[in-house]
Amino acid sequence: MTRRDDLAANLADVRARIDAACEAANRSPAEVDLLAVTKTFPASDVALLSELGLSAFAENRDQEASAKVVDFGALRPGVAPTWHMVGNVQRNKARSVVSWADRVDTLDSVRLADALAKAAAQRGRPLDVLIQVSIDGDPARGGCPLPDVRDLADHVAGSGELFLRGVMAVAPIQMNPSTAFSVLADEVSRLRRDHPAATVVSAGMSGDLEDAIAHGSTCVRVGTALLGGRRLASP
Numbered sequence: 227m228t229r230r231d232d233l234a235a236n237l238a239d240v241r242a243r244i245d246a247a248c249e250a251a252n253r254s255p256a257e258v259d260l261l262a263v264t265k266t267f268p269a270s271d272v273a274l275l276s277e278l279g280l281s282a283f284a285e286n287r288d289q290e291a292s293a294k295v296v297d298f299g300a301l302r303p304g305v306a307p308t309w310h311m312v313g314n315v316q317r318n319k320a321r322s323v324v325s326w327a328d329r330v331d332t333l334d335s336v337r338l339a340d341a342l343a344k345a346a347a348q349r350g351r352p353l354d355v356l357i358q359v360s361i362d363g364d365p366a367r368g369g370c371p372l373p374d375v376r377d378l379a380d381h382v383a384g385s386g387e388l389f390l391r392g393v394m395a396v397a398p399i400q401m402n403p404s405t406a407f408s409v410l411a412d413e414v415s416r417l418r419r420d421h422p423a424a425t426v427v428s429a430g431m432s433g434d435l436e437d438a439i440a441h442g443s444t445c446v447r448v449g450t451a452l453l454g455g456r457r458l459a460s461p
């Protein structure tokens with residue numbers, strides 16, 4: 227088996243899981259995007275996944291991502307996937323992050339929104355963002371606590387440089403994923419009353435994508451099930 231064969235087989239498995247989860251939830255698979263989380267894997271893997279039909283990739287560290295995006299460009303000139311930041315963004319890295327990211331999926335504070343807006347203005351192109359929601363309110367793992375989501379959304383909507391596309395969440399480890407994603411779904415329906423264009427619900431990873439799709443996820447973020455185990459634990 228070549229690496230390409232491995233990735234093709236993994237991709238077929240993941241697609242089958244998404245299809246089955248959509249069928250169980252009475253939803254169309256066309257409603258659920260697959261975002262490949264390529265952190266810790268080389269640009270050559272991203273190039274293979276791109277050949278296999280994927281066009282959205284996610285990274286969680288600015289330095290690693292900046293280099294990988296350049297390497298990918300050299301391997302697949304003329305191919306332009308979308309790149310997503312799914313890791314914690316330090317405000318002093320905002321400018322670097324917006325130099326490669328098409329969407330920042332981890333916006334969790336007004337201060338970070340302001341830093342990203344300034345960086346987007348400098349690059350001369352507005353930035354798509356998702357608000358990362360902290361379902362259990364634990365400040366250690368990032369994300370905006372539920373009671374603060376509405377104010378942050380209003381703040382983003384008032385910025386000419388940021389487009390609020392929706393929300394992102396990770397199910398807390400100590401919580402049943404189904405419970406976590408139903409809490410998220412409630413928050414999404416509240417948010418959409420004021421921000422109808424915020425339609426993206428990025429929820430579900432290798433271990434819990436079925437539960438997320440059952441609760442309305444429109445974007446699953448899959449690393450391990452596509453690429454295999456990561457050698458180093460990613461922060």
Ligand SMILES: *Cc1c(COP(=O)(O)O)cnc(C)c1O
Pocket residue numbers: 263265286312313396431432433447448449450451460
């Ligand atoms: C690493 C990561 C993923 C992918 O997790 P897997 O369990 O490997 O599928 C998804 N979302 C975020 C925010 C991540 O950091």
